[in-house]
Amino acid sequence: MKKLFLIFSSIVVISLSGFISNTPKLSNDEIISAKVDSVLSLMTLDEKIGQLNQLSFGIGWGPTIKVAVPDEYKAQIREGKIGSFLNAIGAEFTYELQKVAVNESRLKIPLIFGLDVIHGFKTTFPVPLGEAATWQPEIVEMSAHYQAIEAASAGIHWTFSPMVDIARDPRWGRIMEGAGEDPYLGSLMAAAHVRGYQGNLSDLNIIACVKHYAGYGGAEGGRDYNTVDFSERTFRDIYLPPYKAGVEAGAHTLMASFNEIGGIPSSGSKYLLNDILREEWNFKGFVVSDWNSIGELILHGFASDLKHAGEISLNAGLDMDMESRSYITHLKELVDEGKVDESTIDESVRRILRIKFMLGLFDDPYAYCDKEREQKNIMTNDIKLASLEVAKRSFVLLKNEKNILPLKKDYKKIAIIGPLANNSVDPIGGWGGLGDSADVTTVLEGFKNYVDGSSQILYSKGCNIDDQDKSGFKDAVTKAKKSDVIILCVGEDRDMSGEACVRSTLDLPGVQEDLAKELLKTGKPIISVLMNGRPLSINWLNENANAILETWFAGTMAGDAIAKVLFGDYNPAGKLPATFPRTVGQVPIYYNHKNTGRPGDLKNHYTSKYLDLPLTPLYPFGYGLSYTTFEYSSLNLSTNKITEDDSIVVSVKVKNSGKYEGEEVVQMYVQDLVGSVTRPVKELKGFKKIMLKRGEEKTVNFTIHEKDLRFTAADMKFKSEPGLFKVFVGTNSVDVNEVQFELID
Numbered sequence: 001m002k003k004l005f006l007i008f009s010s011i012v013v014i015s016l017s018g019f020i021s022n023t024p025k026l027s028n029d030e031i032i033s034a035k036v037d038s039v040l041s042l043m044t045l046d047e048k049i050g051q052l053n054q055l056s057f058g059i060g061w062g063p064t065i066k067v068a069v070p071d072e073y074k075a076q077i078r079e080g081k082i083g084s085f086l087n088a089i090g091a092e093f094t095y096e097l098q099k100v101a102v103n104e105s106r107l108k109i110p111l112i113f114g115l116d117v118i119h120g121f122k123t124t125f126p127v128p129l130g131e132a133a134t135w136q137p138e139i140v141e142m143s144a145h146y147q148a149i150e151a152a153s154a155g156i157h158w159t160f161s162p163m164v165d166i167a168r169d170p171r172w173g174r175i176m177e178g179a180g181e182d183p184y185l186g187s188l189m190a191a192a193h194v195r196g197y198q199g200n201l202s203d204l205n206i207i208a209c210v211k212h213y214a215g216y217g218g219a220e221g222g223r224d225y226n227t228v229d230f231s232e233r234t235f236r237d238i239y240l241p242p243y244k245a246g247v248e249a250g251a252h253t254l255m256a257s258f259n260e261i262g263g264i265p266s267s268g269s270k271y272l273l274n275d276i277l278r279e280e281w282n283f284k285g286f287v288v289s290d291w292n293s294i295g296e297l298i299l300h301g302f303a304s305d306l307k308h309a310g311e312i313s314l315n316a317g318l319d320m321d322m323e324s325r326s327y328i329t330h331l332k333e334l335v336d337e338g339k340v341d342e343s344t345i346d347e348s349v350r351r352i353l354r355i356k357f358m359l360g361l362f363d364d365p366y367a368y369c370d371k372e373r374e375q376k377n378i379m380t381n382d383i384k385l386a387s388l389e390v391a392k393r394s395f396v397l398l399k400n401e402k403n404i405l406p407l408k409k410d411y412k413k414i415a416i417i418g419p420l421a422n423n424s425v426d427p428i429g430g431w432g433g434l435g436d437s438a439d440v441t442t443v444l445e446g447f448k449n450y451v452d453g454s455s456q457i458l459y460s461k462g463c464n465i466d467d468q469d470k471s472g473f474k475d476a477v478t479k480a481k482k483s484d485v486i487i488l489c490v491g492e493d494r495d496m497s498g499e500a501c502v503r504s505t506l507d508l509p510g511v512q513e514d515l516a517k518e519l520l521k522t523g524k525p526i527i528s529v530l531m532n533g534r535p536l537s538i539n540w541l542n543e544n545a546n547a548i549l550e551t552w553f554a555g556t557m558a559g560d561a562i563a564k565v566l567f568g569d570y571n572p573a574g575k576l577p578a579t580f581p582r583t584v585g586q587v588p589i590y591y592n593h594k595n596t597g598r599p600g601d602l603k604n605h606y607t608s609k610y611l612d613l614p615l616t617p618l619y620p621f622g623y624g625l626s627y628t629t630f631e632y633s634s635l636n637l638s639t640n641k642i643t644e645d646d647s648i649v650v651s652v653k654v655k656n657s658g659k660y661e662g663e664e665v666v667q668m669y670v671q672d673l674v675g676s677v678t679r680p681v682k683e684l685k686g687f688k689k690i691m692l693k694r695g696e697e698k699t700v701n702f703t704i705h706e707k708d709l710r711f712t713a714a715d716m717k718f719k720s721e722p723g724l725f726k727v728f729v730g731t732n733s734v735d736v737n738e739v740q741f742e743l744i745d
Contacts, residue, residue, distance in 0.1 A: 051083035094155030095369035130552030132179035137192035144196025162193035164242035171222030173501030176533030180577030187245035210246035212257030273317030286351035295324035391561035406568025415483035429553025430498025446559025497533025573663035591621035622732035628658030656692035676714035
């Protein structure tokens with residue numbers, strides 16, 4: 001299927017080859033730029049505008065696999081009116097689409113195919129929030145690499161991922177798609193995803209798209225698509241860093257977000273799309289709109305009609321229009337009217353053509369359309385094993401009363417109960433790509449695979465996820481009474497988190513908690529397995545269950561991973577990337593908050609607190625237990641004073657004081673005690689995941705440089721300020737030891 005393909009006429013090829021041969025010191029970027037300019041010089045205005053137009057296959061959001069290309073799209077491809085498709089999937093189908101572009105259009109410019117590969121293509125991995133709970137960027141990079149292999153083998157060039165939006169409000173359903181609440185952790189995860197997807201841009205890698213630019217996770221009330229309004233300082237210090245990290249890791253595209261910030265919708269913000277992205281960060285790739293986000297400028301009250309919206313967005317720096325049809329319909333007229341310069345269109349076309357050249361599509365437009373490779377690379381054992389490994393590492397042990405876990409391997413009867421116990425649909429999670437429930441291992445299946453007849457497994461659904469039907473309680477209680485231990489699988493369904501999936505409560509839906517209360521009456525120990533895409537307020541479970549394991553939506557291998565962890569084949573070492581509140585009334589709640597002039601004090605009425613709640617969350621950021629225990633001691637600094645040219649080494653001893661070999665995420669936080677503007681009570685500045693055998697002790701070192709202490713100061717410059725700093729090191733953001741140092745002029 002591989003073919004050598006050249007877009008240029010023989011005259012252009014000879015001319016360009018002569019130019020390149022006479023300048024042998026040209027960099028690869030310069031060579032690509034020369035090729036792009038050569039193609040651009042051949043294009044009509046209509047063909048240029050066509051490159052900015054992206055259309056979708058499928059109904060709604062779902063991907064579509066077809067073989068025959070609709071006549072409507074064929075005609076538009078021939079006329080050069082489409083530069084990209086999303087939701088076109090499969091080596092055969094993308095080949096047929098590409099064949100029309102390269103054989104039947106005038107300039108034969110190849111198409112680029114995009115898809116939301118968020119946490120898997122066919123084999124699903126844990127949702128990104130779960131992956132962030134690994135606190136292992138290298139594991140996330142591996143996950144993205146395997147996802148890219150599957151997607152690229154099915155004709156996909158480009159994923160609309162990673163989502164790097166900071167989310168401090170768990171009501172927002174899309175918290176599931178990101179790395180949680182912290183800009184440092186979020187930045188590392190953003191960069192890891194980009195590296196994993198893109199690799200060296202061989203034919204088994206795909207282009208990453210950092211989204212949603214910008215600040216989408218700050219939506220008021222946690223309501224998707226809603227208004228965002230925060231200070232410039234908060235924007236730069238908290239919300240922007242993960243996008244910048246993605247750009248610095250080499251991401252070739254960004255997606256503009258739906259929301260407005262301070263009255264300016266992102267898809268029409270020159271400040272975001274040009275001033276910060278291109279002028280400050282020197283971004284060379286292209287920006288795509290979110291679905292119809294250009295058209296939505298009208299409903300924002302920022303554009304009078306679709307034509308006006310297109311004018312605003314293109315002039316602001318938004319290159320490719322996803323599904324609003326504004327550019328293809330109105331840009332030519334806007335050029336004629338002098339409202340858009342053709343040179344502005346040229347720049348957007350250059351950015352898009354550059355990526356197509358980088359992908360090698362001009363040399364071999366069918367490189368991603370190999371049917372044999374597609375069959376060979378989808379759901380391989382290697383990919384499924386990778387999914388299993390990431391899933392195990394994503395789990396967070398929230399409670400383990402009297403060390404009931406790991407489970408004894410000599411239980412005679414084990415009850416697997418709950419609406420998520422034998423559920424193969426919901427573990428896939430939102431944005432599950434082509435994930436098929438038929439390929440998912442349920443918890444029930446995982447346990448049966450593990451015990452292999454050595455224990456009797458009793459199953460009862462008990463109730464549904466989100467209704468008031470209690471008719472299954474009787475059977476569940478009966479099975480529980482016959483068992484030695486109860487594995488209670490509860491949480492959300494996959495459609496309760498993700499885009500447009502906002503909840504006004506964070507409690508367990510339906511009557512799941514009532515089921516748990518009935519099971520408690522049996523007197524049998526309860527191990528609660530949570531499946532969810534956001535932090536939940538699970539106060540009753542925290543008080544009454546014997547153990548709680550947070551498994552998020554763990555993907556294709558969920559059941560096997562859960563069984564292996566509960567039986568101790570893998571000692572859980574995940575840590576929470578987002579704070580778990582006691583109730584939705586505490587939201588927004590996040591660890592790196594400000595102190596205020598009257599910090600909360602339960603003994604003082606006139607302080608910042610709730611009358612009916614403790615000051616603390618249910619589980620803090622960075623929290624996570626292990627089957628073993630760890631002791632921290634000897635927290636020391638190499639010096640207690642540094643200048644901007646120095647660094648300071650923070651050292652701490654960590655000992656495995658328990659009965660099992662285990663991993664610990666050692667976390668370091670810093671507090672700037674006095675600044676020209678108020679500073680957070682602590683900020684994550686480093687972490688290391690270490691393995692310790694029973695009784696083993698290691699010294700863990702962190703290095704702090706002056707640049708690690710910078711923030712957006714009162715003069716809006718990003719810098720550090722002399723003064724005193726506290727360093728905190730510990731097992732989570734609350735349980736820490738502390739020391740102090742000074743930054744001097």
